[in-house]
Amino acid sequence: MKFQPRASHFIDGEYVEDTNGAAIEVIYPATGEVIARLHSATPAIVEQALNSAKNAQAAWAALSGTERGRILRRASDIMRERNYDLSVLETHDTGKPIQETTVADATSGADALEYFGGLAASLTGEHIPLGGGDFVYTIREALGVCVGIGAWNYPTQIACWKGAPALACGNTMVFKPSETTPLSALKVAEILVEAGVPKGVYNVIQGYGDVGASLVSDPRVAKVSLTGSVPTGRKVYAAAADGMKHVTMELGGKSPMIVFDDADIENAVSGAILGNFYSSGQVCSNGTRVFVQKGIKEAFLKRLSERLAHAKIGDPMDEDVSFGPMVSENQMNIALGYIEKGKAEGARLVYGGERIERDGYFVQPTVFADVTDNMTIAREEIFGPVMSVLDFETEEEVMARANDTEFGLAAGVFTNDLTRAHRIVAGFEAGTCYINTYNLAPVEAPFGGSKMSGVGRENSKLAINHFSEMKTVYISMNDVEAPY
Numbered sequence: 200m201k202f203q204p205r206a207s208h209f210i211d212g213e214y215v216e217d218t219n220g221a222a223i224e225v226i227y228p229a230t231g232e233v234i235a236r237l238h239s240a241t242p243a244i245v246e247q248a249l250n251s252a253k254n255a256q257a258a259w260a261a262l263s264g265t266e267r268g269r270i271l272r273r274a275s276d277i278m279r280e281r282n283y284d285l286s287v288l289e290t291h292d293t294g295k296p297i298q299e300t301t302v303a304d305a306t307s308g309a310d311a312l313e314y315f316g317g318l319a320a321s322l323t324g325e326h327i328p329l330g331g332g333d334f335v336y337t338i339r340e341a342l343g344v345c346v347g348i349g350a351w352n353y354p355t356q357i358a359c360w361k362g363a364p365a366l367a368c369g370n371t372m373v374f375k376p377s378e379t380t381p382l383s384a385l386k387v388a389e390i391l392v393e394a395g396v397p398k399g400v401y402n403v404i405q406g407y408g409d410v411g412a413s414l415v416s417d418p419r420v421a422k423v424s425l426t427g428s429v430p431t432g433r434k435v436y437a438a439a440a441d442g443m444k445h446v447t448m449e450l451g452g453k454s455p456m457i458v459f460d461d462a463d464i465e466n467a468v469s470g471a472i473l474g475n476f477y478s479s480g481q482v483c484s485n486g487t488r489v490f491v492q493k494g495i496k497e498a499f500l501k502r503l504s505e506r507l508a509h510a511k512i513g514d515p516m517d518e519d520v521s522f523g524p525m526v527s528e529n530q531m532n533i534a535l536g537y538i539e540k541g542k543a544e545g546a547r548l549v550y551g552g553e554r555i556e557r558d559g560y561f562v563q564p565t566v567f568a569d570v571t572d573n574m575t576i577a578r579e580e581i582f583g584p585v586m587s588v589l590d591f592e593t594e595e596e597v598m599a600r601a602n603d604t605e606f607g608l609a610a611g612v613f614t615n616d617l618t619r620a621h622r623i624v625a626g627f628e629a630g631t632c633y634i635n636t637y638n639l640a641p642v643e644a645p646f647g648g649s650k651m652s653g654v655g656r657e658n659s660k661l662a663i664n665h666f667s668e669m670k671t672v673y674i675s676m677n678d679v680e681a682p683y
């Protein structure tokens with residue numbers, strides 16, 4: 200098998216296997232063929248990984264930030280040099296078109312390694328003068344062993360978005376990729392070691408939810424960063440709370456995208472395409488509730504359908520293909536189930552709506568119009584290529600309806616009215632907002648959700664606060680006064 204790794208896990212700088220672990224079959228979503236066979240971590244593997252991370256942490260944190268940063272930046276360079284091979288692997292692991300993986304996966308991981316590598320040397324505490332010459336200084340310290348748990352939609356990116364800031368701050372990590380896409384995190388670990396990351400600083404172990412749960416509850420672990428669904432987030436947050444651990448929760452969404460009648464329709468259609476069909480709709484921040492002002496609704500739907508007809512659906516390894524399969528048979532069936540619900544609840548099917556008759560797990564890009572707020576497809580995260588278009592008349596009305604959801608990951612608005620754009624964004628209950636664009640996530644900007652979509656932020660300087668803590672040191676330059 201071409202994509203079979205040397206072993207399932209990467210611990211203490213080496214590939215490690217334990218065939219007693221439950222089987223994990225890696226399936227190429229474009230054909231359904233098995234491309235690798237791995238094993239879930241046994242308790243012995245979990246133990247080995249946590250011990251390795253624990254033992255390596257003090258020496259890694261004792262390096263200067265400049266040294267840690269240099270190593271991370273070297274890893275970033277290696278990732279960029281190998282971008283094509285890493286993209287081929289990512290395409291086979293996820294089914295995403297090579298057209299996407301060459302620009303959005305290893306490259307995004309490399310950006311994180313470069314950015315946090317660059318920041319590592321300037322992570323400091325501060326000096327706080329008090330009265331009478333006394334003062335306080337703060338020391339920015341690593342948290343210790345961090346656990347990263349990934350979803351399957353951006354496996355390389357998630358492994359790096361968590362690993363890079365964690366390592367920059369002097370933590371070590373045990374990363375558990377999604378059982379659906381276990382391959383690329385192993386490559387991230389290999390590259391980090393090749394760049395000079397000491398043994399045990401970044402470990403990868405495979406497994407289903409039970410392996411994730413055993414990592415989260417382990418007393419050696421100081422912090423848990425999860426990318427996954429809200430139900431999993433609830434469980435992981437609760438388990439972490441028991442040990443008073445730090446958490447970052449990057450969870451699901453049902454984000455609104457509002458298109459006013461003064462918007463540039465072509466741009467709004469582009470935003471709606473990017474926010475619903477990139478990665479076959481399997482993006483957490485997608486704007487899947489597209490509110491279109493009544494006057495331009497039919498024009499918007501017409502242009503959308505015309506543009507969707509140009510999607511090139513097919514073999515994701517073909518560089519011309521812009522729309523690939525869903526990640527798994529299970530995820531395809533979930534999307535098809537929602538499509539049936541949309542039809543049954545009376546939404547008007549404007550485009551797509553069927554499985555594509557070919558090998559693999561392909562679902563047509565699907566658009567429903569005349570969707571109302573209470574329909575299932577407007578309330579639940581689908582995580583597939585299904586767009587709901589809803590009508591609105593006034594700004595006040597659409598603002599209330601856009602926020603009427605338990606989620607708060609992202610939100611977008613298309614309008615040429617400058618003040619309205621900022622007013623709308625100020626009213627959005629969401630962590631990541633877009634004006635006249637959609638779904639960008641550069642490493643320089645904070646990314647994350649509010650409400651049920653998450654806690655904490657990834658990327659940007661803010662991520663540093665989620666992977667380090669301050670020690671406060673008081674110094675008296677005077678005699679100590681006591682009452683007796």
Ligand code: NAD
Pocket residue numbers: 348349350351352353375376377378406407408409410411412413415426427428429430431432434435448449450451452482483484580582608647648653
């Ligand atoms: P999931 O919640 O099923 O699984 C996520 C990860 O958690 C997997 O690695 C899984 O093995 C692990 N897990 C499951 N149960 C666990 C437990 N009890 N304890 C510890 N770990 C456990 O999600 P998924 O299907 O892999 O990914 C899709 C979801 O991820 C969607 O909801 C999507 O919106 C979300 N997502 C969010 C972001 C973001 O940045 N906000 C990015 C990508 C995906």
